[in-house]
Amino acid sequence: MTKSIISGGVYLPTLRIKRDEYLSALGSCSAAMREKTVMDIDEDVITMAVAAARDALADLDVSRVGVLTLASTNFPYQEKALAGTLVEALGLDKHVLTSQHGNSTIAGTEALLAALGLLEQTEQQYALVVVSDAPTSGPDVDMEHGFGAAACAFVLAKDEPGLAFEGVYAQSGETMGLRYRLPGETDIRDIGVKAFATLDYNEMVKAAVTGLVSKLNRNLADYRHIVMHQADAKTAAALAKKMGCSDVQTKEGSVFADTGDIGACSSLLGLCRVLESAASGDCLLISSYGSGSGSQALSFRLQAPLKNSGSFQARLEDKKYIGYIQYLKQKRSI
Amino acid sequence: MESVAIIGAGQTKYGDFPGLGVKELFAEAYLEMLQSVDRGLEQQRIGAAYIGSLSAGSGFQLGQLAPLLMGHVGLPHVNAARIENACASGGYALYSAACAVASGKFDLVLAAGVEKMRDVSSSKGRYWLGVSGDTEYERLAGSTFAGIYALMAARYMHEYGLKREHLSMVAVKNHRHAVSNPKAQFRKEITIEQALKGVPVAHPFNVWDCSPTTDGAAVVLLCNAKIAKEFTDKPVYLKGFGAASDYLAIHDRDSMTRLLATRKAADEAYKQAGVGPKDIDFAEVHDCFTIAEILAYGDLGFAEEGRAQYLLEEGFTQLDGKLPVNASGGLKAKGHPIGATGCGMACEVFKQLRDEAKEPSRQIKNARYALSHNVGGSGGTAAVFIYQRGDA
Amino acid sequence: MGAHISIPMYQRAVPQRYRLVGQRCGACGKINFPPKAVCKYCYQGTSFEDVQLSGRGTVYSYTVIAGGGAPPEFAAEARCKGSYPVIIVELAEGPRVIAQMVNPPEEGIAIGMPVKAVFRKIYEEEGVIRYGFKFSPA
Ligand SMILES: [Zn+2]
Numbered sequence: 001m002t003k004s005i006i007s008g009g010v011y012l013p014t015l016r017i018k019r020d021e022y023l024s025a026l027g028s029c030s031a032a033m034r035e036k037t038v039m040d041i042d043e044d045v046i047t048m049a050v051a052a053a054r055d056a057l058a059d060l061d062v063s064r065v066g067v068l069t070l071a072s073t074n075f076p077y078q079e080k081a082l083a084g085t086l087v088e089a090l091g092l093d094k095h096v097l098t099s100q101h102g103n104s105t106i107a108g109t110e111a112l113l114a115a116l117g118l119l120e121q122t123e124q125q126y127a128l129v130v131v132s133d134a135p136t137s138g139p140d141v142d143m144e145h146g147f148g149a150a151a152c153a154f155v156l157a158k159d160e161p162g163l164a165f166e167g168v169y170a171q172s173g174e175t176m177g178l179r180y181r182l183p184g185e186t187d188i189r190d191i192g193v194k195a196f197a198t199l200d201y202n203e204m205v206k207a208a209v210t211g212l213v214s215k216l217n218r219n220l221a222d223y224r225h226i227v228m229h230q231a232d233a234k235t236a237a238a239l240a241k242k243m244g245c246s247d248v249q250t251k252e253g254s255v256f257a258d259t260g261d262i263g264a265c266s267s268l269l270g271l272c273r274v275l276e277s278a279a280s281g282d283c284l285l286i287s288s289y290g291s292g293s294g295s296q297a298l299s300f301r302l303q304a305p306l307k308n309s310g311s312f313q314a315r316l317e318d319k320k321y322i323g324y325i326q327y328l329k330q331k332r333s334i
Numbered sequence: 335m336e337s338v339a340i341i342g343a344g345q346t347k348y349g350d351f352p353g354l355g356v357k358e359l360f361a362e363a364y365l366e367m368l369q370s371v372d373r374g375l376e377q378q379r380i381g382a383a384y385i386g387s388l389s390a391g392s393g394f395q396l397g398q399l400a401p402l403l404m405g406h407v408g409l410p411h412v413n414a415a416r417i418e419n420a421c422a423s424g425g426y427a428l429y430s431a432a433c434a435v436a437s438g439k440f441d442l443v444l445a446a447g448v449e450k451m452r453d454v455s456s457s458k459g460r461y462w463l464g465v466s467g468d469t470e471y472e473r474l475a476g477s478t479f480a481g482i483y484a485l486m487a488a489r490y491m492h493e494y495g496l497k498r499e500h501l502s503m504v505a506v507k508n509h510r511h512a513v514s515n516p517k518a519q520f521r522k523e524i525t526i527e528q529a530l531k532g533v534p535v536a537h538p539f540n541v542w543d544c545s546p547t548t549d550g551a552a553v554v555l556l557c558n559a560k561i562a563k564e565f566t567d568k569p570v571y572l573k574g575f576g577a578a579s580d581y582l583a584i585h586d587r588d589s590m591t592r593l594l595a596t597r598k599a600a601d602e603a604y605k606q607a608g609v610g611p612k613d614i615d616f617a618e619v620h621d622c623f624t625i626a627e628i629l630a631y632g633d634l635g636f637a638e639e640g641r642a643q644y645l646l647e648e649g650f651t652q653l654d655g656k657l658p659v660n661a662s663g664g665l666k667a668k669g670h671p672i673g674a675t676g677c678g679m680a681c682e683v684f685k686q687l688r689d690e691a692k693e694p695s696r697q698i699k700n701a702r703y704a705l706s707h708n709v710g711g712s713g714g715t716a717a718v719f720i721y722q723r724g725d726a
Numbered sequence: 727m728g729a730h731i732s733i734p735m736y737q738r739a740v741p742q743r744y745r746l747v748g749q750r751c752g753a754c755g756k757i758n759f760p761p762k763a764v765c766k767y768c769y770q771g772t773s774f775e776d777v778q779l780s781g782r783g784t785v786y787s788y789t790v791i792a793g794g795g796a797p798p799e800f801a802a803e804a805r806c807k808g809s810y811p812v813i814i815v816e817l818a819e820g821p822r823v824i825a826q827m828v829n830p831p832e833e834g835i836a837i838g839m840p841v842k843a844v845f846r847k848i849y850e851e852e853g854v855i856r857y858g859f860k861f862s863p864a
Contacts, residue, residue, distance in 0.1 A: 014829050040828065041806045042846040046857065050845040076855055085857065089744040089845050091778060320829070329806045457798040470731060470739065471760060474848055474858070475824045476791060476800040477812045484789035485814055485824075492787070492837045534809070537790035585814055585822040586766065590787060 003116055004162035004303065008310035009056025009153035010272045011048045011132075012259065013037045016319045017327045022145055025324035031146025032233035036260030038322065039134055039149045041330055045072040046082050048151035049132035050089045056128070056153035057090065058308055065092050065155075066124025071101040071111035071131045073263045078183065086130065097122055101264075104177075105229065106290025107131070108264035109168075109298060115156050116165060127156040133263035135179075137187040139333050143179065146232060148260025152269045152310070161304035163275065163284070169212035170296045171204045177291025178231070202239050205229065205287050208295035209243060212285065216299055220244055223299075224282040227253030227270035229289035231261050252277065253286075258316060264290070275309040278302050335436045337559035339569040339724060342371040343684035345552035345677070348669030349519040354549065356391035356399075356450045357406045363446065363551035363674075364407045370684075371555065372566035380555075381440030383414040384430040386423030386447035387673035388466065390416065392454050403448070412444075418673075420466035421622060423447055424552065425577070425676025425708025425717030431556045432575045432719075441558045447674035448551035459547055466711045468583035477536075480544055480623060482584050482712040484536040487625035489590040491538070494640035496628065498538055502529035503646040504624040505542045505666055511653055512663025514693040517678075519548055519669030543624040545664075550671030552678035567725060568688045573609070573703075574720035576602025582714040591640070593713035596633035600707070600718045604635075607703075607720040611635030614657065614720070615701035616686065618679040620709040621664040630707055631659075634718070658698055661686065676708035676717060687723040736856055743858035746781055746843055748819060749774030759821040781843030782864060783817040788827070788835045799849045811835055815861055826860040840864040 015038040022029035039048070049070065057065075070083050083098035099114045101107035108131040115127040132151035137144035156165075178197035179188045191197065205228065213220055220226065226249045228236035233256055240250045253270035255262070262269060267286045274284060280302055287297040328334045344366025346359050354362070368375060383404055390399045400414035417427045424447030431445035451459060467473060467482055477485075490496045506529050512518035524542060532540030562569035578598035581587050587594065604610055611634060619634065621627035631642035636657060645651050651659035662668045662682040665675060683704045691697040704721045739760075741747040748759035753771030759779060765771035790811045796804035803810060811827040813835065827835065828844060841861040848858040 040846075041803055042826075042828070042848070042860070044847060044855070046855075047844075047846050054845075085744075088740050089857070091745050091747075332802065332806070457801070470735075471824055473797060474731065474856070475812050476796065476803070476810060476826050476849075477789075477824065478791060478795055478797055480795055481789050481791050481812050485787040485812070488789060488837070489787040489814075533794070534790075534792040535795045536792060536812075537788075539789075581766075583760075583824070585824045590814070 002159050002164055003119055003156050004160055004164045005154045005300070005306065006157045006160050006162035007056045007060060007155040007306055007308040008272050008275055009052045009054065010269065010310040010312045010315050011051035011055065011151040012315040013039045013043055013048065013149050014318055014320050015040055015330065016321050017324065018321060021324045021327070029145045030142040031260060033146060033260045034257045036146070036148035037150055038327060038330055044076050045074050045132040045134055045151070046076060046085055048149065049086060049130045052132060052151035052153040053086060053090055053128060053130045055311055056155050056308065060126065060155060060307070062091055063093055064125045065128050066096060066122030067115050067118040067127035068092060068096050068098045069101065069111040069115040069118065069127070069129050071107035071264050072133045073102055073105055073107060074134050074136055075102055093124070104290030104293050105263045105266065106288050106293040106296060108268045109288035109296040112154065112268070112298070113168060113296065119156060119158060125158055129154045129156065131265050131268050133265040135188055135261060135263045139328060139331070141187060141190065143188060143190045146261040148262045150259050150262040150265045150269050152265055152272045162306055163300045163302050166299040166301055167212060167216050168296060168298045169208050169215050170294065171207035171211065172294040175200055175204055175292055175294045179291055198235055201235055201289055204295040205239060205289050206243055208297040209285065209287050212297040212299055222283050223249060223285045224278065225253050225274040225284045226250055227267045227274060227284070227286040229266045229287060230254065230256040230270070231266070233257065272310045272312045275306060276312055280304055336438050338432050338435045338572040339557055339559040339562035340554055340572060340680065340684050341557050341562055341565040341569050342367045342375065342555035343553070343681040344370055345517060345674070345681045346550050347517050348548045348550040348671055348678070350452045351549045352452065356448055357403060359450065359549060359551040360403045360446065360448045361407050363553040367553040367555055372568070373564065375555070375565065377409060380409060380412055380442045380444055382434050383409070383412050383444035383446065384417050384427040385414065386417045386427035386676060387449060388418060388420055388423055389449065389451070389672070392450050419710040419715040421620070421670070421672050422676060422708045422710030422715045422717055423673040424678065426715065428554060428676055428680055428719065429575050429577045429717045432572055435556050435558055441561060443556045444553060445556060445677055446551065446553040447677040449671035449673040450549050451547040451671060452549050471583050471585065479712065480536040480539055483623040483625050484539050485584060486590045486629065487538055490625060490628065493591055496643050498530065499526070500628065500643040500646055501538065501543055501624040502526055504621060504627045505529045507652055508621060508660050508664040508666040511661050511696070512667030514696040515663050515668060516692065518663040518667055519546055520663070520667045539623060545622045545666050545670035548669035548671040550669060550674045550678065552674045552681050554677050554680045554684070562724065569724035570684050570687045571722040571724050572719060573722045574603035574605070574607030575717070576600060576606070577715065577717040578602065579715050580713050582711070584712055591629070593629055593633050593709065593716060595713050595716035596630065596707065596709060596718065599716045600634050603718040603720050609703055609720060613703050614705045615703050616658040616661055616698045617705040617707065618662060618664070618682055619659055619707040621660060621666050622670060622709070624666070626709065627659065627664065634705065634707060653696065661696060661698055679706035679708060680719065683721050687721060731851065733852060733854055744845065746779040746859060748777050748779045748821065750777045757819045757821060759817065759823060780818050781859070783815040783841055785835060785837050785839050785841060786814040786816040786822055787837060788813040799851065813861060815841055828860050828862045831863055
C-alpha cells in the first residue's frame with residue numbers, strides 16, 4: 001500500500017509582532033526572526049488546529065477519515081485529550097482512531113508517523129494529521145522573544161496520487177536539548193547552555209538525515225527541498241550547509257523569519273510552504289527535532305499535484321501588526 | 335368579566351438607597367399606597383398580592399419573596415406570589431392582579447414590584463441583568479442588554495435612516511421631564527451635546543442612552559370597579575390590559591425594528607378598552623434604552639414603523655406636546671428598579687389622572703385616557719395597560 | 727461571577743457550537759438554528775434531519791461592546807481589546823444567529839458584509855474552556 005499526503009492545510013494567526021517592537025520596548029531581542037505570529041486572546045492550539053484541519057479537509061469527504069492524530073507541546077489541558085474536540089468540531093466519523101502527541105517538539109513528525117501506522121488499522125481511506133503549536137513563556141524569559149504560533153494539517157490517503165511517503169529514519173536518545181518544562185508549569189525552562197544544545201541538535205539531526213538518505217540509496221542532492229526543524233534563525237541553516245545542502249534546497253522551507261519558533265509545527269509548516277511550489281517528481285525531506293527524544297527524518301516524493309496544498313501564502317499575507325504592550329495584553333501578561 | 339379600578343398607588347423615590355433593603359423599600363411604597371386611598375382601607379380585605387421582582391432582593395431571597403414582604407406589612411396570610419418576567423415583572427404583577435379582579439374571584443388585589451439593585455458589586459449587577467436574555471446564545475456571544483438593544487438600534491438606523499441624534503433626543507426629553515418629578519432618580523437636564531458625547535457602552539449607545547440601576551418599590555391597589563366609589567370619588571379605571579411574549583433570543587425574531595410582544599399586548603389592551611392610539615392623552619413607555627422608546631412609538635401605534643423619529647423632531651411626545659410620553663422621566667431618568675418599573679408607571683398614571691402630579695409644571699391637563707407599557711428584557715415579554723380617569 | 731452554563735449543558739450543545747449543525751424540518755423543509763423541538767417556521771414539524779450549515783452569511787446587525795460594559799466572563803477579553811464586536815449573522819441557509827466577530831475591518835463593520843464562521847474559545851467556566859463559533863470577515 002502506498003500512503004500519500006493528498007491535501008495540506010495551514011493556519012497562521014492574523015496578529016503579528018515585528019522584532020523591531022521588541023527592540024524599541026526592551027532594547028534587545030534574543031531571537032532573529034523578522035516578525036512572528038501571535039495568537040489572539042480567544043485562540044489556543046486547539047482553535048488553530050481546527051482552522052488548519054478545515055483548510056486541509058476543504059474539498060474532501062470528511063466521513064472517509066478513519067484516523068486522527070494530533071500534536072502540540074502546549075495543549076490546554078494536562079489531563080483530557082483534545083482529539084474529541086477536533087472530532088466534534090470537524091464532524092468526523094465517531095469511530096475514528098485517535099492518538100495525541102506532545103511533550104517535545106518532535107511530536108509533529110510522531111503524529112505523522114502514527115497516522116501512517118494507524119491507517120493500516122482502518123477500513124477508511126483517509127488519516128488526518130494535525131500539528132498545532134505555540135510555545136509559551138513569561139515575557140521575562142529571553143527564549144520567549146522567538147515564540148510564535150502556527151498550525152498545519154495533512155490528509156494521508158491509501159493508494160492515491162499525491163506526496164508519497166518513502167521512508168523514515170530516526171535518531172533517538174537522552175537528548176537534553178535547550179528546553180524543558182515541569183508539570184504544572186506554564187513557562188518553558190531554558191538549560192542556558194546554547195552551545196551544548198546546538199551540538200546536540202547538530203548530531204541528532206545529522207544522524208537522522210544521513211541515515212535516511214543512505215537507507216533510501218539516495219544523495220542529499222537528490223532532494224529539491226530539505227526542511228529542518230527551526231528553533232532559531234541560524235542553527236538549522238548552518239547545519240544544512242555543513243551537511244552539504246545548498247541554499248536553494250533549504251530556502252523555501254524556512255519559516256522562522258516569518259513566524260518565529262513554532263515548536264512541533266516547525267518543519268511541517270515548512271513542508272506546507274514548499275508544497276505550494278513543488279512540482280511532480282520532486283523529492284522532499286523533512287527532519288524534526290525535540291528535547292528528550294532526538295530527530296526523525298522523513299522522505300517524500302511528489303507524484304501528482306495535491307488536491308489542496310493549503311493556504312500558507314494567503315495566511316502569511318493576512319496579517320495585522322500589534323505593538324509590544326498589546327502583545328503583553330494578548331498573552332494576559334498585563 | 336368584572337371591570338377593574340385602581341384606588342390606591344404608592345412608590346418610593348427611585349434612586350440609590352444604601353440604608354434600605356428590599357423589605358424597607360416595599361414597606362415604604364405600601365404605606366404610601368395606603369395613604370393614597372381617599373377613604374381609607376381595611377387592610378385585611380386584600381384578597382391577593384402579586385409582587386414583581388427579578389433579583390428577589392439581590393438574590394438574598396430567591397424563593398418565596400412574596401410572603402416575606404407581606405409578613406413585613408401585616409398581611410402574613412394573604413394569597414401572595416412573586417412574578418418574574420425580568421424588567422416586565424411589575425407589569426406582569428399588575429396584569430395578574432387585574433385578571434384576578436376581572437375574574438370575580440377577588441375584590442381587592444395588590445400589584446407590586448420591588449428591586450434592590452444597588453447592593454451588589456457592578457460585576458454581579460451585570461450578571462443579574464445579563465441572564466434575562468437568552469443565556470445560551472446572547473450572553474455567550476459576549477452581549478449585554480445594552481448590546482441587544484444596540485443591535486436593534488443599528489438595524490433601525492440601517493432600515494429607516496434613524497440618526498444618532500434621534501436617540502439622544504429621547505434622553506434629553508426624558509431627563510427634562512424628570513426634573514420636576516420628586517420621585518425621579520436623576521432630576522437634572524442634559525443637553526443634546528452631552529447626550530451625544532457620553533462614555534461608549536455598546537455602539538451606537540453611550541451611557542446617556544441607557545437606563546440606570548435603581549433601588550425602588552411601587553404598590554398599586556386594584557379593586558372591582560363596582561365597589562371603587564366606596565374608597566374614592568376619583569378611581570382610575572383599568573380599561574384594558576394586554577400581555578404577550580416573543581422569542582427570547584433576538585436572532586429568532588423576524589424583525590429587529592419592532593417588538594411583536596408589545597404589538598400583541600397593545601392590540602389586546604386597545605381592543606378591551608375600546609379605544610385606539612389616537613385616543614391616548616399621555617403614555618409611560620418602556621425606555622430602558624433610547625431606541626426602546628422609538629420602537630414603542632411604532633409598536634403602540636403612535637407612529638408608523640420607521641417614522642417614530644419624526645415624532646421626536648416635532649416635539650410631539652414632549653410634556654407640552656400632543657402626546658406626552660414619559661412625563662415622569664421614564665426609565666431613563668426616573669429610574670429603572672427592574673421589578674418595580676411596571677407598577678411605578680401605574681403610580682404615575684394614577685397621580686396624573688387624578689390631577690395629583692403635585693408640581694403644577696408637570697401635571698398633564700385634561701387627560702382622559704393614558705397608556706403604560708412595560709417590556710421584559712429585549713422584548714421576550716411585554717404588558718400594555720390602558721387607563722381612564724374615573725371622576726368624570 | 728458569570729452566566730452559568732453547566733458543563734453537561736454546554737456539552738449537549740456541542741454539535742451546534744463547534745460546527746453549526748442545524749435541523750431541516752421534515753414538514754416544511756426549512757432549516758432551524760439553533761434547534762427547536764417544534765419547527766419555528768411551520769409550527770408543525772417535530773422531526774428533523776441534521777444539516778451541516780456552511781458557516782457563511784452576512785452581517786444583519788452589529789454592535790461594539792465597550793470594555794467597561796462587558797459581562798464579567800468577558801471582562802478579560804474586553805480589557806485586552808478595549809472593546810469587541812457582537813453581530814447578528816444571517817446565515818446562507820436562512821436562520822440568523824448572534825455571535826462575536828473576530829478581526830473586524832479597520833474601516834468598521836457594515837450591515838450586509840459577508841462573514842464566515844471560525845472556531846474560537848468563547849469563555850471559561852469551572853476551569854473548562856468553552857469553545858464555539860465566532861465570525862470573521864469572509
Ligand atoms: Zn417546519
